[in-house]
Amino acid sequence: RKEVEQDPGPFNVPEGATVAFNCTYSNSASQSFFWYRQDCRKEPKLLMSVYSSGNEDGRFTAQLNRASQYISLLIRDSKLSDSATYLCVVNPGTGGFKTIFGAGTRLFVKA
Amino acid sequence: DAEITQSPRHKITETGRQVTLACHQTWNHNNMFWYRQDLGHGLRLIHYSYGVHDTNKGEVSDGYSVSRSNTEDLPLTLESAASSQTSVYFCASSGGNRGLNTEAFFGQGTRLTVV
Numbered sequence: 094r095k096e097v098e099q100d101p102g103p104f105n106v107p108e109g110a111t112v113a114f115n116c117t118y119s120n121s122a123s124q125s126f127f128w129y130r131q132d133c134r135k136e137p138k139l140l141m142s143v144y145s146s147g148n149e150d151g152r153f154t155a156q157l158n159r160a161s162q163y164i165s166l167l168i169r170d171s172k173l174s175d176s177a178t179y180l181c182v183v184n185p186g187t188g189g190f191k192t193i194f195g196a197g198t199r200l201f202v203k204a
Numbered sequence: 205d206a207e208i209t210q211s212p213r214h215k216i217t218e219t220g221r222q223v224t225l226a227c228h229q230t231w232n233h234n235n236m237f238w239y240r241q242d243l244g245h246g247l248r249l250i251h252y253s254y255g256v257h258d259t260n261k262g263e264v265s266d267g268y269s270v271s272r273s274n275t276e277d278l279p280l281t282l283e284s285a286a287s288s289q290t291s292v293y294f295c296a297s298s299g300g301n302r303g304l305n306t307e308a309f310f311g312q313g314t315r316l317t318v319v
Contacts (some may be wrong), residue, residue, distance in 0.1 A: 194249075
């Protein structure tokens with residue numbers, strides 16, 4: 094089992110749609126979680142951190158479920174500019190030594 | 205502004221040659237990472253460092269080496285380039301203690317082709 098797993102997609106949605114991505118992680122001691130966005134042929138950039146209480150940034154909402162060991166990203170009112178690959182990122186807990194990236198979920202938003 | 209830069213941005217080399225990819229950050233971050241990205245595999249960790257003179261192997265370290273002689277730089281060396289090492293390489297850095305709870309900043313990537 095991979096340490097961080099994501100549905101690779103692609104997700105094809107119309108503008109204005111709501112779309113959700115999930116990511117599961119295997120290390121129950123993991124301490125911090127992030128969603129990164131990567132545009133084609135570009136470097137990944139931080140989209141948002143994920144907190145236990147859940148957090149929202151405009152149209153984006155991130156949730157963490159420690160019991161089931163997954164994090165989610167919800168995008169409301171999708172825009173064409175949201176088309177990208179979304180990477181789930183997990184930092185392990187004490188004793189862990191590396192940031193782990195999921196393989197990414199591709200999103201295409203259509204007009 | 206602080207930044208992280210990679211050079212070269214594009215490189216074509218021949219099988220068997222030694223190649224070094226440079227990564228330089230001005231964030232004064234302790235943690236630096238090298239990843240490769242191939243279609244269908246996402247980002248895979250090659251090597252990482254948590255400080256000067258500290259280096260560690262990642263999941264795909266065979267054929268690669270790194271050294272950390274100062275805070276700013278983590279060069280990645282391909283000892284004898286192979287066609288399987290054709291890929292896009294990303295360097296990243298992050299602050300904090302061993303990379304916990306901190307955002308990682310990425311360089312723009314180096315596209316390496318081994319012919």
